[in-house]
Amino acid sequence: MSVEAAPAPAAQSPPRRRVKQFDRPRFLRVFTAVFYLFLFAPIVLVVLFSFNSTRSLQNFEGFSLRWYERFFESESLRDSLIASVEIALITMVVATILGTMLAYGLVRARTRWSGTANVLMLVPLVTPEIVAGASALLLFTQIGLQLSLTTIVLGHITFSISYVTVVVRGRLASLGPEVENAALDLGATRLQTFRLVTLPELWPAILAAGLLVFALSFDDFVMSFFTTGESPQPLPVRIWSAIRFGVTPTINAIGSFMLAVSMLAIGLALLLPRLLGRRESGLGVLIGREGA
Amino acid sequence: MSDDIGAHSAEPSASATDAAIRFAGVTKQFGEATAVRDLNLEIENGEFFSLLGPSGCGKTTTLRMVAGFEQPTEGSIFLEGNPVEDVPPYKRNVNTVFQSYALFEHLDVADNIAFGLKRRKVDAAEIRTRVGEAVELVQLQGRESARPRELSGGQKQRVALARALVNRPAVLLLDEPLGALDLKLRKQMQVELKGIQREVGITFLYVTHDQEEALAMSDRIAVMSEGVVQQCGVPEDVYERPAGPFVAGFIGISNLLPGVAENLGVRLAGGQLCQAAVPGDCTVGTEVQLSVRPEKIWLDQLEPGMVSLEGSIVERVYVGTTTQVIVELEPGVRLVALEQNTARVEVHDRWNIGDRVRLGWRPEHSLVLR
Numbered sequence: 001m002s003v004e005a006a007p008a009p010a011a012q013s014p015p016r017r018r019v020k021q022f023d024r025p026r027f028l029r030v031f032t033a034v035f036y037l038f039l040f041a042p043i044v045l046v047v048l049f050s051f052n053s054t055r056s057l058q059n060f061e062g063f064s065l066r067w068y069e070r071f072f073e074s075e076s077l078r079d080s081l082i083a084s085v086e087i088a089l090i091t092m093v094v095a096t097i098l099g100t101m102l103a104y105g106l107v108r109a110r111t112r113w114s115g116t117a118n119v120l121m122l123v124p125l126v127t128p129e130i131v132a133g134a135s136a137l138l139l140f141t142q143i144g145l146q147l148s149l150t151t152i153v154l155g156h157i158t159f160s161i162s163y164v165t166v167v168v169r170g171r172l173a174s175l176g177p178e179v180e181n182a183a184l185d186l187g188a189t190r191l192q193t194f195r196l197v198t199l200p201e202l203w204p205a206i207l208a209a210g211l212l213v214f215a216l217s218f219d220d221f222v223m224s225f226f227t228t229g230e231s232p233q234p235l236p237v238r239i240w241s242a243i244r245f246g247v248t249p250t251i252n253a254i255g256s257f258m259l260a261v262s263m264l265a266i267g268l269a270l271l272l273p274r275l276l277g278r279r280e281s282g283l284g285v286l287i288g289r290e291g292a
Numbered sequence: 293m294s295d296d297i298g299a300h301s302a303e304p305s306a307s308a309t310d311a312a313i314r315f316a317g318v319t320k321q322f323g324e325a326t327a328v329r330d331l332n333l334e335i336e337n338g339e340f341f342s343l344l345g346p347s348g349c350g351k352t353t354t355l356r357m358v359a360g361f362e363q364p365t366e367g368s369i370f371l372e373g374n375p376v377e378d379v380p381p382y383k384r385n386v387n388t389v390f391q392s393y394a395l396f397e398h399l400d401v402a403d404n405i406a407f408g409l410k411r412r413k414v415d416a417a418e419i420r421t422r423v424g425e426a427v428e429l430v431q432l433q434g435r436e437s438a439r440p441r442e443l444s445g446g447q448k449q450r451v452a453l454a455r456a457l458v459n460r461p462a463v464l465l466l467d468e469p470l471g472a473l474d475l476k477l478r479k480q481m482q483v484e485l486k487g488i489q490r491e492v493g494i495t496f497l498y499v500t501h502d503q504e505e506a507l508a509m510s511d512r513i514a515v516m517s518e519g520v521v522q523q524c525g526v527p528e529d530v531y532e533r534p535a536g537p538f539v540a541g542f543i544g545i546s547n548l549l550p551g552v553a554e555n556l557g558v559r560l561a562g563g564q565l566c567q568a569a570v571p572g573d574c575t576v577g578t579e580v581q582l583s584v585r586p587e588k589i590w591l592d593q594l595e596p597g598m599v600s601l602e603g604s605i606v607e608r609v610y611v612g613t614t615t616q617v618i619v620e621l622e623p624g625v626r627l628v629a630l631e632q633n634t635a636r637v638e639v640h641d642r643w644n645i646g647d648r649v650r651l652g653w654r655p656e657h658s659l660v661l662r
Binding site: 186 | 361381383388
């Protein structure tokens, strides 16, 4: 549709402006606008109706926080929220540490297997989550592990490590081995080199990766669904259970809340490295840099 | 330096007569490839020593073995008389200036320079003094609190130099430190670097592929090719008396003419005899190459007793102060002659493409290479 409309405005405009029109066809703008409309309209609606004062999911009849109140007043929902945050935090810490170590090994190791290892590391990113979830469930029941928050955390860590590794590996590769050699050359032991040079250079990437993992874990459904125990269940699984008995505005409130948390994490992940990269930022405070 | 010896060398037996660095039969292999082959060299204390060669000749590998980033496959390296096989990089009394500078981006200039001193637990007051001196030495006053990313290439290079020099190592290793700078800055830094070396009196082991740089700064040069030192000597030796066709070709422009050794000189393929001092081990009939530097060649107006050849001018390349005149003796055999563009003579007035010309040089400028 947009494609057909394109030549018309170009033909109408005076010849002088033709070049400019040709550079930036108008239909691309329309197309982009439509794309973003489709992308964000459902989300905007969910957020909007989470503030609705009535149960209606069709008509917005006034602003209220009653659905949020209901969300936070429900003890089981609160437990689910706490469970989700716990899972996300533990996953974030463990996956970030393991993923960083893996990245370090993959980039710095000089063996004939590093190529293979580097590719294998990406497999979790492209494995359908349904397969990962089902196989995790199989494994846990096979070895007789009680399904609980622990199994969810284990499942989440498994798929999160790759994300951390990809992010940190990129930074590490661009850092190059020469900077570490320089530290060794100047009398720093291997450990001091890692602590005083490698880690400070990697911090922004590690932090970003951690926040990304938090967001991924916090709203993960498939892996959580396969590996969850009876109670408490993480929030996304809870919503899914609730939704089978009909969509209530409370679900909109939970959804909006989760959206806010995820966006905060992703926003920080994107923003922090940039802030940390700048000299006047709170870098020194955040990473405990020596000297002034 | 006395405080350094205990920290850096296994035995305090280093005497003043020991070479700063000694390579004894050092070979380095990466898998099947040999990067350095049976290297034997002694670098004296306080010397500005250059390893010169094309990329892949093993010069950087040699440097990295001294720094401790690579281990020799065979042979030993001695620093101040002591073998360093078992000494990790952080305990060797050498410091490196990396080609990529490898500055610590998260530290400012002063902290970058102080890094080595802090690791050695030098006390704060002395660190301040020595960092101040180093900053002054490389003329970075006022930039102490800048971050590396705020510096220009030349300034980064100075920080890298100061960061290494401030530790007063026995040997400073420089891996093409000027490679990333533009020509004008490079020339300026060459002079400064030489001045700094003279001032601090530290042994410099300098790796470069730039023959002009090596000639301008070095006390001695080792020309490397394919992992082997082809010639080691003072700049004049290496330039005027290259030990073989590789050195002659790599350093400066060299005219190499194939021929056969005779008693009085070399018989060129075209039949002309060029007088030259034939080395004793060249028997009559040996296939050799005759080398002559372009600036030694005269065009026309030859003196009596000179080697004299004839050819036609095929190309004229104006390069500012000089013009390269390329003369073809016979198809495929060409010589480059350099003519000065002095106030008195404009080369393009005298030499035109297609002109027949007589060219020659003094017999002592003929060099016979095998």
